[in-house]
Amino acid sequence: MSPRPESPAGTERSGDWTAPATWDDAAVGRAVRAGDERGLREAYERFAPLVNGLARRRLGEQDAQDVVQAVFVAAWRSRERFDPERSSFAAWLVGITRHRVADALAQRYRAEVVTEPARLHGGDAAVLHEPLPQDAAADRVVLLAEIDELGEPQRTLVRLAFFDDLTHAQVAARTGLPLGTVKSHLRRSLHRLRTRLEADRAAL
Amino acid sequence: MPPSEPNGVRHLDEDEAVLAGLGEPLGAAAHQHLADCARCRAEVTGWARLGAARVAEDVEALAPPAGTWDRIARETGVGAATLTAPAPEAVPASGPASGPTSGPVPAGHPRVRRPADRAWPAVAAAAVVGLLVGGGAGVLGTRLSSAGEPAAAARTVAVSSATLRPPGGTTEGADGPGGSAEVAEEDGTVRLHLRVHGVVAPEDGYLEAWLLDADGGMVSLGTVAGDDTTVTVPTGLDLTRFAVVDVSREPLDGDPGHSSDSVLRGTLSGRV
Numbered sequence: 001m002s003p004r005p006e007s008p009a010g011t012e013r014s015g016d017w018t019a020p021a022t023w024d025d026a027a028v029g030r031a032v033r034a035g036d037e038r039g040l041r042e043a044y045e046r047f048a049p050l051v052n053g054l055a056r057r058r059l060g061e062q063d064a065q066d067v068v069q070a071v072f073v074a075a076w077r078s079r080e081r082f083d084p085e086r087s088s089f090a091a092w093l094v095g096i097t098r099h100r101v102a103d104a105l106a107q108r109y110r111a112e113v114v115t116e117p118a119r120l121h122g123g124d125a126a127v128l129h130e131p132l133p134q135d136a137a138a139d140r141v142v143l144l145a146e147i148d149e150l151g152e153p154q155r156t157l158v159r160l161a162f163f164d165d166l167t168h169a170q171v172a173a174r175t176g177l178p179l180g181t182v183k184s185h186l187r188r189s190l191h192r193l194r195t196r197l198e199a200d201r202a203a204l
Numbered sequence: 205m206p207p208s209e210p211n212g213v214r215h216l217d218e219d220e221a222v223l224a225g226l227g228e229p230l231g232a233a234a235h236q237h238l239a240d241c242a243r244c245r246a247e248v249t250g251w252a253r254l255g256a257a258r259v260a261e262d263v264e265a266l267a268p269p270a271g272t273w274d275r276i277a278r279e280t281g282v283g284a285a286t287l288t289a290p291a292p293e294a295v296p297a298s299g300p301a302s303g304p305t306s307g308p309v310p311a312g313h314p315r316v317r318r319p320a321d322r323a324w325p326a327v328a329a330a331a332v333v334g335l336l337v338g339g340g341a342g343v344l345g346t347r348l349s350s351a352g353e354p355a356a357a358a359r360t361v362a363v364s365s366a367t368l369r370p371p372g373g374t375t376e377g378a379d380g381p382g383g384s385a386e387v388a389e390e391d392g393t394v395r396l397h398l399r400v401h402g403v404v405a406p407e408d409g410y411l412e413a414w415l416l417d418a419d420g421g422m423v424s425l426g427t428v429a430g431d432d433t434t435v436t437v438p439t440g441l442d443l444t445r446f447a448v449v450d451v452s453r454e455p456l457d458g459d460p461g462h463s464s465d466s467v468l469r470g471t472l473s474g475r476v
Contacts, residue, residue, distance in 0.1 A: 040280065041273075041282070044273055044276065048267070048268050048272065049267050049268070050263060050265050051268075052265075052266045052268040052272075053263045053264045053265050053266040056264075061269065065269050068276075069272060069276050073276055073279045073280055076282065077280070135260075136257050136259075136260035137260045137262070137263045139253060139257035140260040140263065141263055142257070143257040163258075183219070187218065187219070190251075190254065194251065194254045197253055197254055198253065
């Protein structure tokens with residue numbers, strides 16, 4: 001578990017509205033969950049570009065902005081549903097984003113049904129029943145956030161094995177940890193990451 | 205040891221399955237086995253989503269258009285005034301130093317909402333009326349501290365209360381709309397306890413609690429659910445200024461401002 005954040009007086013970056021600089025992402029999530037308005041503001045500062053970036057992959061600027069607004073409003077109103085035991089805060093936001101993007105796409109589809117029925121073909125109705133838009137890029141956001149939440153040494157081990165493409169033996173040599181320890185850490189960590197990644201349907 | 209079955213079939217061990225799922229090349233024997241074995245293919249496929257995420261391109265971070273936060277702030281009632289219309293008098297004297305000292309707690313700094321685009325003067329005028337009639341409508345009692353609950357009184361102090369009535373003041377009787385509001389401080393957190401009766405949320409909407417000042421300033425306290433609701437008052441909010449408790453009927457229209465449809469109102473009195 002991450003350490004409780006500390007926010008001693010004077011560490012605020014500026015004004016009375018910014019969250020303490022010591023807050024990590026998990027602390028931001030806890031602040032939002034606790035109803036701390038600074039948490040929502042900080043969440044927006046940290047994650048809005050990512051949420052918007054995800055939305056823009058499928059939507060135009062206007063619709064994407066609507067999604068960003070809806071995501072943070074929903075996050076605030078449903079904040080008690082965020083369960084730090086089940087997902088990182090970023091992953092939770094990504095889950096909400098997927099729902100909202102799906103809603104926007106479905107809405108657009110319905111609008112087309114009304115305005116341009118000739119454009120539709122039989123199979124298009126399936127659009128409304130598609131699973132949540134799910135793409136590897138969104139999964140990557142979740143994955144990186146979940147890796148961040150791993151404790152040490154798991155976080156370093158996963159990064160070395162995952163992104164530096166080191167073999168288990170190389171990871172062991174690099175970190176000085178016994179090969180067996182590396183393997184068992186990685187095995188458990190990968191299972192956790194997989195579970196977290198696949199938990200997104202329950203996000204909201 | 206790799207799992208094997210009595211007939212000598214050698215399945216992929218877990219590490220091999222993970223590696224394969226993550227897109228790493230397998231040895232020739234394992235590769236061949238995978239082609240023949242549905243069970244191992246399923247095992248590998250289970251890791252494919254993680255594998256795809258691992259090699260996916262990063263999402264491009266794109267700052268949302270200007271004004272997006274303001275829209276969020278307006279809709280949630282969070283921090284709107286500070287960000288859209290900084291007004292020194294709107295920020296109570298509650299600096300960072302008085303904030304929480306360990307970890308995030310629900311003690312955000314209150315921001316006063318001043319809707320810019322609504323038919324606001326009508327509500328402001330009503331708030332003034334509420335203040336004027338408050339002397340008659342308010343209840344001076346402080347139930348929590350005077351109702352013989354010495355144990356609770358040690359930690360819970362009722363600081364003020366109000367009787368809530370329809371703003372028009374025409375409906376009388378126990379069956380009509382009405383209620384009470386009590387402000388109490390417990391362990392440093394100020395809460396408003398609302399008891400209401402005879403009011404119903406719109407069919408497509410909800411009831412919302414507010415604190416109003418005489419100048420049209422308002423602070424949303426949140427949704428009133430049921431006839432017994434406790435909401436948290438923002439830390440540092442000056443209750444001598446925001447002395448009017450207001451309950452409004454709000455449509456689900458996404459507009460965070462006051463609907464001007466107040467159903468109950470009362471003025472806090474007592475020690476604030």
